[in-house]
Amino acid sequence: MIDALRMALRSAGLRCTPARLSVLGTLDALGQPVTHADLSAHPDVAGMDDITLYRTLGTLVDAGLIHRVQGIDGAWRYCVQPRDRAGCPGNHPHFLCTGCRRMECLVDQxxxxxxxxxxxxxxxxxxxxxxxxxxxxxxxAGSGAPG
Amino acid sequence: MIDALRMALRSAGLRCTPARLSVLGTLDALGQPVTHADLSAHPDVAGMDDITLYRTLGTLVDAGLIHRVQGIDGAWRYCVQPRDRAGCPGNHPHFLCTGCRRMECLVDQxxxxxxxxxxxxxxxxxxxxxxxxxxxxxxxAGSGAPG
DNA sequence: GACTATATGCAGGCGACTTGCAAGAAAGTC
DNA sequence: GACTTTCTTGCAAGTCGCCTGCATATAGTC
Known part of the structure; x- marks a missing residue:
């Protein structure tokens, strides 16, 4: 698992640092686009400097390992690139729930x-x-009280 | 012209204030989605308090007189609603030029x-x-030097 | 023209994000 | 394995976009 991440980083010409491994691993495990804040609050990434997280995400986007999508709430969400479609910069529609603010990649479309x-x-x-x-x-529909 | 704007504001249940008339008139004249910054720099709106501009835009969006679209640069752009499709909240694709950062409504699609x-x-x-x-x-293509 | 509800302008502040710089760590070389 | 180079990280500080609270000004109504 970690080896796959290391290989991905190496093949993108990036150094394998703990920050990148944990960010990439976390995004890989989550499997859906998440915001900087979501990541920052995630136990696997908690403790990392916010600025480092910004820069790490930017680096991974530039390297094509992850892509980012902006929801209508203005927040950028980051998601790992589908492995079998290298270089595809998030080239699929996304669904954003305005209730729980979670986003899903509609990769099949x-x-x-x-x-x-x-x-x-x-x-x-x-x-x-x-x-x-x-x-x-x-x-x-059940409670009549949408968040 | 101004009368049409006044009617639009009145029919939306809004008061006709100089700020709203100038913002709505400017957006109407521009005919393409522009950012808060673009508007703020426009001679017809220049001098207006930035906060007032924010609030005016928000009011007009809520009233359905204009719609807003977010570009991939994170900036919200505001545009008048097509007159013949009242209530349509910007329900068409938009094209954003990454060079001049201008956006166009693809209203025909x-x-x-x-x-x-x-x-x-x-x-x-x-x-x-x-x-x-x-x-x-x-x-x-001509100069070989994209911005 | 007077009154009331609403809009505007100003001051202040919060959060997201960036930049600069120094210390630390990963890769490569010997 | 030790050293060197280059890149990465963390901290401090700052910028930018946007919001809130409050006092004043104004549109609309009687």
Whole structure:
């Protein structure tokens, strides 16, 4: 497990430091996009300097090991890159629950195409669907008190 | 022109104040999503207190007169609602130029559908396509020095 | 014109994020 | 295994975007 992370870091040309291993391992274990604050509060990352976490996330994004998506709440969320689609910068839609603020990668779906203005070059697409996840929808339907 | 803005404000249940008229008028004249900073620097809005501008934009968004979209640069951009589609909260894709940081509403295109996790309720979709607009693409192709 | 509810402007503050710099640690070399 | 180089981390400080509270000004109503 750790070896796989080390290999991923090495193949990206990065040094294997405890900070990167723990951040990458945590994101890998979580498997869904999480915010800097979520990570900072996670036991495996707790104690790490906030600035280091910012920089580590930035480094991993630049290296293509993780991607980041912005929710409609303005918070960036970070998620490991699917292993079998190296270099794909989060190229899939995401679902953000406005209740529990959790985000899911909809990795099984292609990013829809859009006609852009004449002459424009598309470099990427950012598609966030927001609403309530099953758990939050059920909770609000049951109690009548959406968070 | 001003009368149309006054009517729009009144029909939304808002008072017609100079701040709202100038913000709404400026957004209407610009016709494309602009940031708080862009607005703040605009001659028609210059001199207005930044906090007032924040609150005015928030009020207009709440009233459904304008909508806001977040670019991948984290900045919220505000744009008037298409008159013929009242109540549509920016329900169309947007194109963001990473060069000049300008955004365009792709109002002629429907927001694509996406399959969300079982049981989830969709409340909205946020689709931003980014890249280079025709002008920036031409400039970088010509000079070889993209901003 | 007077009154009331609302909007505006100012002061102050919080949180997210960045930068600069010095100490510490990982890789490579001998 | 020890040394050196280069990169990373942690701390301090600061910037930027945005919000809150409160006093004053103003729009709308009678």
């Amino acid at each position: 292609a990013m829809p195409r859009v006609r852009v203005p004449e002459g424009a070059e598309v470099r990427g697409r950012h598609f966030v669907v927001y609403g309530r996840c099953a758990a939050c929808a059920a909770a609000s | 429907a927001m694509p559908r996406v399959r969300v996790p079982e049981g989830a309720e969709v409340r909205g979709r946020h689709f931003v396509v980014y890249g280079r607009c025709a002008a920036c693409a031409a400039a970088s």
